[in-house]
Amino acid sequence: MTPANKNQTNKHRANPSRTSTRTPLGREIAEELRRRIVEGEFAPGSRLPSESDLCQQYGVSRVTVRTAAKALESQGLVDIRHGSGMFVMDFGGQIRSGVQELRSITETIAEMGLTPGVEYHRIERRRASDEERTRLHLEPEDDVLDLQRAITADGEIVAYSYDVLPATNMTPEIESSFGEGSMFTTMDRIGLVPVRALAELHAVNSTKVGWGDMRPESGLYLLLDQVHFDRSGTPVAYSKTYFVEGRFQFVILRTR
Amino acid sequence: MTPANKNQTNKHRANPSRTSTRTPLGREIAEELRRRIVEGEFAPGSRLPSESDLCQQYGVSRVTVRTAAKALESQGLVDIRHGSGMFVMDFGGQIRSGVQELRSITETIAEMGLTPGVEYHRIERRRASDEERTRLHLEPEDDVLDLQRAITADGEIVAYSYDVLPATNMTPEIESSFGEGSMFTTMDRIGLVPVRALAELHAVNSTKVGWGDMRPESGLYLLLDQVHFDRSGTPVAYSKTYFVEGRFQFVILRTR
DNA sequence: AATTGAGCAGTTGTCCTACAACCTGACGAC
DNA sequence: GTCGTCAGGTTGTAGGACAACTGCTCAATT
Numbered sequence: 334m335t336p337a338n339k340n341q342t343n344k345h346r347a348n349p350s351r352t353s354t355r356t357p358l359g360r361e362i363a364e365e366l367r368r369r370i371v372e373g374e375f376a377p378g379s380r381l382p383s384e385s386d387l388c389q390q391y392g393v394s395r396v397t398v399r400t401a402a403k404a405l406e407s408q409g410l411v412d413i414r415h416g417s418g419m420f421v422m423d424f425g426g427q428i429r430s431g432v433q434e435l436r437s438i439t440e441t442i443a444e445m446g447l448t449p450g451v452e453y454h455r456i457e458r459r460r461a462s463d464e465e466r467t468r469l470h471l472e473p474e475d476d477v478l479d480l481q482r483a484i485t486a487d488g489e490i491v492a493y494s495y496d497v498l499p500a501t502n503m504t505p506e507i508e509s510s511f512g513e514g515s516m517f518t519t520m521d522r523i524g525l526v527p528v529r530a531l532a533e534l535h536a537v538n539s540t541k542v543g544w545g546d547m548r549p550e551s552g553l554y555l556l557l558d559q560v561h562f563d564r565s566g567t568p569v570a571y572s573k574t575y576f577v578e579g580r581f582q583f584v585i586l587r588t589r
Numbered sequence: 590m591t592p593a594n595k596n597q598t599n600k601h602r603a604n605p606s607r608t609s610t611r612t613p614l615g616r617e618i619a620e621e622l623r624r625r626i627v628e629g630e631f632a633p634g635s636r637l638p639s640e641s642d643l644c645q646q647y648g649v650s651r652v653t654v655r656t657a658a659k660a661l662e663s664q665g666l667v668d669i670r671h672g673s674g675m676f677v678m679d680f681g682g683q684i685r686s687g688v689q690e691l692r693s694i695t696e697t698i699a700e701m702g703l704t705p706g707v708e709y710h711r712i713e714r715r716r717a718s719d720e721e722r723t724r725l726h727l728e729p730e731d732d733v734l735d736l737q738r739a740i741t742a743d744g745e746i747v748a749y750s751y752d753v754l755p756a757t758n759m760t761p762e763i764e765s766s767f768g769e770g771s772m773f774t775t776m777d778r779i780g781l782v783p784v785r786a787l788a789e790l791h792a793v794n795s796t797k798v799g800w801g802d803m804r805p806e807s808g809l810y811l812l813l814d815q816v817h818f819d820r821s822g823t824p825v826a827y828s829k830t831y832f833v834e835g836r837f838q839f840v841i842l843r844t845r
Numbered sequence: 846a847a848t849t850g851a852g853c854a855g856t857t858g859t860c861c862t863a864c865a866a867c868c869t870g871a872c873g874a875c
Numbered sequence: 876g877t878c879g880t881c882a883g884g885t886t887g888t889a890g891g892a893c894a895a896c897t898g899c900t901c902a903a904t905t
Contacts, residue, residue, distance in 0.1 A: 355866090357671070357887065378822075383856060394889040396652070399857085403656065407663035409785060412822075415613070415857050416896030423822055424787050432790075433689035435843040527845075529665065531680050534688075534839040536792035536811045555792045555811075559843070566634075566668075566679060583790040585841070587691040587815070589783075611895090613858065639885060650860045655886085671886050672867030 359400030362391055366401055370410055370421055371444065378423035381411065408434060409586035431586040432557070435530050437517045438494075438574070442486045445582070450485040453512050454544055458500050465497050468560050469568045476500040478508060480516065483545065484574075491581040493543040493554075494574040498525065525569040532559035542575045553578040615656030618647055622657055626666055626677055627700065634679035637667065664690060665842035687842040688813070691786050693773045694750075694830070698742045701838070706741040709768050710800055714756050721753050724816050725824045732756040734764060736772065739801070740830075747837040749799040749810075750830040754781065781825040783817035790814075798831045809834040 366387075375381055382390065387398045402419055405411045409431075412420045432441075439449035461469065461477045469477070480496040496516065500508070503523070511519050520526065535556040542554055554575040561570040576583060622643075631637055638646065643654045658675055661667045665687070668676045688697075695705035717725065717733045725733070736752040752772065756764070759779070767775050776782065791812040798810055810831040817826040832839060 359887080385856085396888055396890090400659065400887090402857095403659055404663065407660065412820075413857070414897080416855085417898070418856060422785075424818075431689075433687075433841060433843055435845045529845065530843040532841045532843060534790065534811060534841065536794075536809050536834045538792075538794055538807075538809055551794075553792050553794055555790060562680075564668075578792045585689060585788045585790065587689055587786040587788060589691045589785070615858080641885085651886095652859060652861090656858090658886095669886070670868080672884085673869070674885060 357400075358393060359397050359404070362387075362393060362397060363401035363404040365391075366405060367408070367410060370405075375421045377421050379421055380417075381419045381421065383418060407588060409588050431584040432532075433585055433587075435527065435561075437515055438484055438492065439515055442484075442491070445486075447486040448488075450488070451515075452483045452485065452490075453480070454483060455479065455481040456508065456511055458503075458508060461497075461499075465571060468571045469497070469499050471499060471501075476503075478503060478511070480511060481544075482516070483543070483547075486581070489580060490543075490545075490547045490577065492574050492576045494572060497571045498569070520569070526563050527561035527569050528564050530559045530561045532557050534558075537575065549577050549580075551578065555581075555583055613656075614649055614653050615660070618643075618649060618653060619657035619660040621647075622661060623664075623666060626661075631677045633677050635677055636673075637675045637677065639674060663844065665844050687840045688788075689841055689843075691783065691817075693771055694740055694748065695771055698740075698747070701742075703742040704744075706744070707771075708739045708741065708746075709736070710739060711735065711737040712764065712767055714759075714764060717753075717755075721827060724827045725753070725755055727755060727757075732759075734759060734767070736767060737800075738772070739799070739803075742837070745836060746799075746801075746803045746833065748830050748832045750828060753827045754825070776825065782819050783825050784820050786815045786817045788813050788815035793831065805833050805836075807834065811837075811839055 366381075369375065370381075381387075384395050384398050384402065387402075388395050391398070402411065402413060406413050410422055412422055414420065439451065442449035457479045458476055459479055461471050461475050465471065465477055466473065466475070471477070476499075478498045478500040480494075480498070482494045482496070483490050484492040484494060498520070507519070507523055510522075513519075517527075535558060537554045537556045538552055539554070540552045542552070543549075555578060557572070557574040557576065559572055559574075560568050561572070563569050622637075625631065626637075637643075640651050640654050640658065643658075644651050647654070658667065658669060662669050666678055668678055670676065695707065698705035713735045714732055715735055717727050717731050721727065721733055722729065722731070727733070732755075734754045734756040736750075736754070738750045738752070739746045740748040740750060754776070763775070763779055766778075769775075773783075791814060793810045793812045794808055795810070796808045798808065799805075811834060813828070813830045813832065815828050815830075816824050817828070819825050
C-alpha cells in the first residue's frame with residue numbers, strides 16, 4: 334500500500350471485488366507488519382518505527398496503526414512500551430508462531446524453514462457418525478467428507494490428520510479437488526472459512542494411529558482434537574491431528 | 590468506577606499509590622469486562638452493550654473501550670461484528686480460558702468451577718544445572734530455588750510441577766513463604782512478575798514422573814515445558830509441568 | 846568525580862469530534 | 876410473498892489535541 338491511498342475512502346480501495354465483508358484496514362496493516370518482522374527487516378529486540386512514522390508509511394491514521402500494533406502485541410510478536418516505543422520480541426530463539434494462532438500446519442512448517450508436504454491416504458464421502466453429528470451440528474441424514482492425510486516436513490512424517498468436513502453441499506468435483514493443494518485453500522473456495530478453532534490437547538499412546546511404514550515405533554503422539562468455526566460460529570471442520578512426539582516443535586506463546 | 594471519573598486526568602484516579610507503572614485504563618476495563626462475562630452477566634451468544642454505552646458506564650472514551658474490546662476479542666472471548674455489535678463467544682460448552690493465556694493453573698481450575706489445591710513436595714535451594722543456567726541466563730555460581738508441587742482439583746492430583754526460580758537475591762524468609770499460597774503471589778511480592786511464557790508441549794510416557802500413592806498407573810502425561818519472562822524480557826522461572834492425561838481439560842483457543 | 850535533579854524531546858496512552866462502512870429491521874411497491 | 880429502499884444504530888477510520896511516560900542531556904550540588 335502506498336501513501337497515495339491517503340484520505341481515500343474504502344469505496345476506492347484497490348480490491349473492491351469481494352462480495353462479503355472486506356478486510357479491515359487495521360488487520361491489513363497488522364499482516365503487513367507481521368510479514369516485515371518475520372522476514373527479518375527488524376531484528377529481535379530492536380525498535381520499530383514510531384506510530385506516527387508508520388502512519389506516514391502506510392498513509393493511515395494513528396488509530397489504525399495502533400489497532401495493528403495491539404494485534405501484533407497480543408500475538409506476542411512485539412512489546413509496546415509506554416513512552417519509549419514498540420520493540421520486536423526477543424525470545425533468544427527464532428520462534429515466530431505458536432499453535433495459539435490459527436494457521437495451517439503446513440504454513441507453520443514453512444515458517445520454521447522446512448519444506449512441508451501432504452500425502453493423502455483417503456478421501457471418502459460417508460454418513461456422519463454420532464460424535465461428528467454432535468460436533469458439527471449435523472442432521473442424521475447428512476454426509477461428511479472423510480480425509481486422512483500424512484503431513485511431512487522435509488520428507489519426514491510429522492503428523493497424521495483425520496479430518497471431517499460437512500459434505501451436504503459438496504459436488505464430486507469439489508471432493509476430488511481436495512487431493513490437490515492445501516486443505517484450507519479448497520475449503521476457502523467453497524466458502525468454508527475457519528477463523529477460530531477450539532482445540533483440546535491430549536497425550537496418546539497407541540499403535541492404531543497412522544499408516545504406512547514410516548509409522549513411529551513408540552506410538553507416542555500429541556493429539557490436537559479440534560473443531561473449526563467460521564465467522565458466524567458454524568462448525569466447518571472436525572479434526573484429530575496426531576503429532577509424532579519429538580518430530581514437531583509444538584510451541585505456545587502465552588500472554589497476559 | 591463511576592461516571593463521575595469522566596474527564597479526570599490520570600493524576601486524580603482512584604489508586605495513585607503504585608510506584609511502578611500504573612495499569613493502563615484499557616487493560617483495567619478489559620479485565621472488568623472479562624469478569625462480567627465470565628460471571629455470566631451476559632449469556633453466550635448475546636450482545637454486549639454498544640461501545641458508546643460502555644463509554645458512559647465506565648466514564649472513558651471510545652478509544653479506551655475499543656482497546657479493551659479488541660483485547661477480549663484476541664482472547665477469543667467476544668466477537669466484534671462491524672455494524673452490528675460485540676457478542677459473547679458461544680462455543681456450546683462453557684470454556685472461558687485456554688492455555689494460550691498466561692494464568693496460573695490454579696486460577697484456570699477455579700474458572701472451571703473446581704476447587705484448586707497445591708501440595709508441596711520439596712522446596713530447596715541449590716546450584717543451577719547447565720540447562721537451567723542456559724534457560725534462565727544465569728552465571729555458573731548462581732543458585733536456584735527448586736520447587737516440586739502437586740496440583741489438585743477437587744482433591745485429585747491433576748499435575749506434577751517442577752519449577753525453578755533464580756534465587757540469587759532471595760532471603761531464607763522469602764524461600765519459606767513459597768510453601769504458603771500461590772507461587773505467583775509470592776513471586777509478585779519479590780518483583781518476579783511474569784507477563785509472557787514460551788512453552789513447548791510434549792507427550793510423555795514415564796513412571797519417573799511424580800510421587801506419592803496417587804501417581805497414575807498409565808504414566809501418560811502432557812508436558813508443558815516453559816520459561817516465564819517478565820516485562821523486560823528477563824527469564825524469571827523455568828517450569829516443567831506434567832499434566833496427568835485425562836484429568837485436566839487442556840484447551841487452546843486458536844484465533845486468526 | 847559522582848550523584849542528583851530539572852528540563853527537554855520523543856513516544857505511547859487517552860480524549861474529543863466527525864464521518865465512512867456496515868448491519869438490521871421496518872416499510873412500502875410490486 | 877418477494878424485493879428494493881430507507882432509516883437508525885453500530886463498528887471502523889480519520890485528525891488533532893493533550894496527558895503520561897521514557898531516556899537523555901546537562902547544570903547544580905555534594
